[in-house]
Amino acid sequence: MSKEEKPESMSLYPLGTAAAPEPELLCIFGTGDLGRSLGQRLLQSGYKVVYGSRRPHSCGPVPQGAQVMSHTAAAQSASVVFICIQREHYGFLEQLAPQLKRKVLVDVSNNLRKNLYPEANAEYLQRLTPEAYVVKAFNTLSAWALQNGPSDSNRQVYLCGNSTEAKEAVTEIATRLGFSVQDRGSLSAARELEDFPLQLFPLWRLPLRLAFGLTAFFFFYLLTRDVIYTYATQKKDISFRIMVSLANKVFPIVSLIMLALCYLPGVIAAVFQLYRGTKYRRFPDWLDRWMLCRKQLGLLALAFAFLHVLYTLIIPIRTVTVLCRTDCHFKMKENQTSELDTTIAWRSDSYYSMGILGFGLYVLLGITSLPSVSNALSWREFSFIQSKLGYLTLFFCTFHTYLYGWDMFLRSSYYKWYTPPGYMLSLLVPSVVLVLKLLLLLPCVDRSLTRIRQGWERTEPQDDSQKSLIT
């Protein structure tokens, strides 16, 4: 199994690597900031470094211990060349192509923004030097990490390239510098790697915008209904309520809606599949995009739920410390519940219990979406939690809100200025999702859907689909 049992093959391996390996020589093109940082780090890790420069004798400071040569001489002395030059100056490498033949060229460059050039920097480099082995690597690290070694979020080096051997050589170097390496395949992945450091939460954009939009809408909606209405009708300034009471209405509403929006696309997709009678036709683009950001929607919903819990739990502290201020409010409640009614007690306690259990499941969903936890789960386990327990969470939270409302929707005094209370609006989407899901769980519907998902296709539309699939 392992190679060393057949000693005859071992004898060809250089014996020099066994005992005390002499420092390997690496070449860096470019003596700018990046080249200097990288060189210093390589020297510290026990490599010898030679710089290639246009003007070897006036190229500015290089780290102590490194040599400076012309590009040609430097390239010939080492088998791995780091290209620490900006893409605009790659042109001269075309003339060096003969010297760079069979060398491993490591492209560490990044661009200032996406889609600046038609092809990735590394692919451009490969085009200039067709007989070199170009490897894209290290570009996802911060300059800080290149100079000081790996730290959190800077431990992973992504690389790609067409030559497996060249990638192994770069892997060896990255490993010696203390990084852990992930191979991303052939050089065609270079664009993806070059876009990576430019991205700032790309999958979070849509959910974040949605969250801000919903928060803003409900904030102004409730501001109007609560604060402005009170001021308009009773001339009383209760604007201080914005900080806690209003926030504690907006947060749960947004949380519930976003949780429902996290399960809505799955239901819509099932309806599409049932209607089309096949799973082999692509969903519309908006649905695809929506499904891709479900995790982010759910995590934002969890964050809002977390704030709701905290805001709720400090209510009694406020009540106790500002007892007289909330006098009127407090009195009213006392009268309201003075009949020791078991129904009301059941309702209020169920209301709390549903909220707590819903939040507990919410947190569980959040924990299982941590990368290290979800990696440890089989997909059957993952889908059990995210789907079965997810719908249970949605049910608990929706029920919690219904119990909050109870019979309020019957009393006209709650419809200030003819607008429904915020919690009612928040119940729309979750109720639709839960009803649709229930319909999909009906045995007859469920059976067709399962068959479609196992690859079965309804006969009528097959003519079209066959045309598009067969060569």
Add this chain to the structure above:
Amino acid sequence: MSKEEKPESMSLYPLGTAAAPEPELLCIFGTGDLGRSLGQRLLQSGYKVVYGSRRPHSCGPVPQGAQVMSHTAAAQSASVVFICIQREHYGFLEQLAPQLKRKVLVDVSNNLRKNLYPEANAEYLQRLTPEAYVVKAFNTLSAWALQNGPSDSNRQVYLCGNSTEAKEAVTEIATRLGFSVQDRGSLSAARELEDFPLQLFPLWRLPLRLAFGLTAFFFFYLLTRDVIYTYATQKKDISFRIMVSLANKVFPIVSLIMLALCYLPGVIAAVFQLYRGTKYRRFPDWLDRWMLCRKQLGLLALAFAFLHVLYTLIIPIRTVTVLCRTDCHFKMKENQTSELDTTIAWRSDSYYSMGILGFGLYVLLGITSLPSVSNALSWREFSFIQSKLGYLTLFFCTFHTYLYGWDMFLRSSYYKWYTPPGYMLSLLVPSVVLVLKLLLLLPCVDRSLTRIRQGWERTEPQDDSQKSLIT
């Protein structure tokens, strides 16, 4: 791609892959749902795909761009063959063995349940085609992931096989599809990989059953003592208490017992080792199984503790909003504490403090059992947290419960229908664990135990053990 097919070509190898690699041809046996999904994905990732089929001219739709041939022709055209056929139909591959010689066969199959066949599918395939290089891979992915590429919990591809080179070839493909690969060793691991997608929380079963059992028992126990007793003796319906008050008694009780059960097996194991005077004899099976699910026991205990904390924190909200309903109850407490007794103040504040500190440590234990965190710890650090801090947590929580009880056990009014209150039952196991642990920490006991764990054996029973160990 893989090296063993053309040993002589190795010297020519580097040049072909360097510049623009032409798409590699892969073969898929089987045009069913799985074969179609996989083929589509491979085509999208830049591979060329050829299907092998019994009836190449009437095999149904295949993805656009793929070819369909007979099995023989398809096998000869490519060096890697994906077997997307159900195990029952593997038989015909035996006749294809000559064509499959030196090919890499990727077995992606799964079974419907465990132990359906005496040998793993991949081992059966290897037996049918003894000169092919069988690699088990991709079977742990969901069909969704095979069709749409990696996502959470579907990023990891496990593979195993006897040929390192064949595994490297499959690794290369999986990497290009965007997955990250974990090698699980030789083909004998295939059964384990085939069981993996079938499992649904195997290690959680026992702890979950225990948790449900304990919850059910204490629920009915306390229902009888609280609700039914009140109804029987005072004709008062306080059934609404089930939702919050009763839940908040059941959850902490179950949490404490499960936390203690998490540390009990370690103590029992130490007693076994002390009694036997050696660490080289296996523990009984029940103890082994128990020790394996300690982490799950602990995490469930944490979940119950989390619910207990939430239920406790909403108590004042309920009290404030339903002040009059709980009037009687409330008054009693007021009278009870009307003497401003420092002892009682100390007791009540210590009670809260112990609870909070215990819960804080609990959460810390939970965080360090996240896979990514525990991987970053050395085992000395991990055992410091899970053992030392774990016992501290148990001590805090037990002390918290003792403080809750205080002198209640002296008053006969608490023994309704001659049953002890629930919290007393919950103190049994933790107290036993803590006392046993204290005994094990006595210098003389600790010394023997340390020697035994370092490999020392008592002389008397050595005769037996030697017999069983020496050849």
Add this chain to the structure above:
Amino acid sequence: MSKEEKPESMSLYPLGTAAAPEPELLCIFGTGDLGRSLGQRLLQSGYKVVYGSRRPHSCGPVPQGAQVMSHTAAAQSASVVFICIQREHYGFLEQLAPQLKRKVLVDVSNNLRKNLYPEANAEYLQRLTPEAYVVKAFNTLSAWALQNGPSDSNRQVYLCGNSTEAKEAVTEIATRLGFSVQDRGSLSAARELEDFPLQLFPLWRLPLRLAFGLTAFFFFYLLTRDVIYTYATQKKDISFRIMVSLANKVFPIVSLIMLALCYLPGVIAAVFQLYRGTKYRRFPDWLDRWMLCRKQLGLLALAFAFLHVLYTLIIPIRTVTVLCRTDCHFKMKENQTSELDTTIAWRSDSYYSMGILGFGLYVLLGITSLPSVSNALSWREFSFIQSKLGYLTLFFCTFHTYLYGWDMFLRSSYYKWYTPPGYMLSLLVPSVVLVLKLLLLLPCVDRSLTRIRQGWERTEPQDDSQKSLIT
């Protein structure tokens, strides 16, 4: 290093590895506890094991199925030799060097404490047997893991060595035992690996000491001001307050100071860079050490904030249950707020809101510092969260504390025994950090700093730096 330089050796790999590999023979030197545990595990994983011993016929029990031979015979029979001997007894291996030539020697040893020997055990072993391929591996595992296979925090095997092929052979074995392997480079990393199991939270020491120091100081400070002052002036024993009220003052104070200390070094570093006009000079050692433990400082601050939140949330439970005891205190507050003052309402609600939002962000920072989460972030995303959101957290928490204080600092009654209240002391460091950060964000300062961080250097001090950098 990489294989493409010597293609001729590739053709010698045996094709026979494909079908059914016969169990490989591994050699273990040493029949002590470690050797026995490892041997048992290897046998269970399907290897054949032979022990090398000084006295093959009286070496004590070895696992069933293993053979015992002389060192020489054992070494000759296998190609991989595990050295399960203590470093003190390595001496005899020098005479075995001829037999160990071209063997892979796996050094699994650890020392009792750091810096016990001038060179790492593995390097010493390599010096004794210069023609063997020494690989350091398995030493970071607990004995438990070696005997029973991988478990949490014992799944990762680190290895290092000068021969890539030898490392591959050991990787193969470790993988078959169920471990996942991380290559740490050449043998010079051996010392680091040998120190790893000895370490107990090395990066946490300084932050933990700081946290304990601050906690102790503020505990005694507030004990004097609150409990002892009350006793001295009013002869009233309120010592029970230590458990909750005092703790809930100490925890937030320490939390805020530690959070500020987590951002202070970054600000100091920027000032250093601005003053020196270059980023190429090293920071003083104390600053480097400080910057390295920022994550730990932040996580401890989060732990204290978590306790503060829990202690705060149980306040109303205590108030409700011990209503009469806190009568006086309670009455005072009532009078204080009897004017329904919107300013005071705004202040108090903002105070709660800032605290909640600050804690929410705090938790977000904590989650993103989990290894698996931070690995999934690009460094631009990571620095956005840890820097931008981090300063926002600090601002919220500082503002929360200012709102707590409000105009208290104007009333002399709060300066008991001429000492300022604890919260005032806690505001010092965060205020300094926030003011300095604001200054650094001024456009003119920010511009110079950005240029310096991009590698620009001020001309005056360049003479010195050039001397130290150029060869």
